Amino acid sequence: xxxxxxNVHVIPGKAEEFLKFTKYNHDNAIKEDGNxxxxxxxxxxxxxxxxLYEAYATEEAAKAHKDTEHYxxxxxxxxxxxxEPRVGVPCDALFPEDFE
Amino acid sequence: xxxxxxNVHVIPGKAEEFLKFTKYNHDNAIKEDGNxxxxxxxxxxxxxxxxLYEAYATEEAAKAHKDTEHYxxxxxxxxxxxxEPRVGVPCDALFPEDFE
Numbered sequence: 001x002x003x004x005x006x007n008v009h010v011i012p013g014k015a016e017e018f019l020k021f022t023k024y025n026h027d028n029a030i031k032e033d034g035n036x037x038x039x040x041x042x043x044x045x046x047x048x049x050x051x052l053y054e055a056y057a058t059e060e061a062a063k064a065h066k067d068t069e070h071y072x073x074x075x076x077x078x079x080x081x082x083x084e085p086r087v088g089v090p091c092d093a094l095f096p097e098d099f100e
Numbered sequence: 101x102x103x104x105x106x107n108v109h110v111i112p113g114k115a116e117e118f119l120k121f122t123k124y125n126h127d128n129a130i131k132e133d134g135n136x137x138x139x140x141x142x143x144x145x146x147x148x149x150x151x152l153y154e155a156y157a158t159e160e161a162a163k164a165h166k167d168t169e170h171y172x173x174x175x176x177x178x179x180x181x182x183x184e185p186r187v188g189v190p191c192d193a194l195f196p197e198d199f200e
Binding site for chain 2 (some may be wrong): 002003005019022023026027038039040041042043044045049051053089090091092093094095096099
């Protein structure tokens with residue numbers, strides 16, 4: 001299993017457009033084989049700060065996500081909304097060891 | 101529901117001791133009323149970088165966590181292992197709206 005935590009800072013005024021693309025990506029990602037979680041969070045302190053929490057059963061499934069049409073549409077669609085480069089942190093889950 | 105994403109950087113050489121306290125906190129937190137998730141992740145790129153992903157059904161349940169004995173033991177126990185102050189980001193979950 002691999003969990004990637006992605007920190008996203010969006011240009012002020014672009015959050016709603018960002019969320020349209022992100023909801024489309026989320027709605028399709030959760031149907032992918034091997035997807036365990038795809039949570040989209042918004043900071044309560046900064047409405048332009050989002051965190052994506054993406055868990056996949058295998059590294060292959062996580063890589064396959066990046067080849068999907070919905071991911072590519074998202075990546076291209078949100079590019080102009082980024083206030084700074086996204087930072088993704090690939091992680092191992094320690095506790096619990098597996099997500100269900 | 102509230103989700104708090106906590107970024108923790110541990111002093112090199114102290115990760116295993118940090119994890120002993122954190123496992124104890126995790127094992128008890130998941131039994132709390134209102135706890136939906138308490139995931140402990142470790143960065144694949146930096147073994148001293150941990151992310152805690154704590155979801156509670158209500159703000160009251162999240163606050164009650166900080167009054168538990170296991171949380172207080174964790175907070176006091178890990179204090180000397182912090183390489184820098186922890187950064188917790190309180191968030192709303194947008195998609196999905198609820199964790200189960």
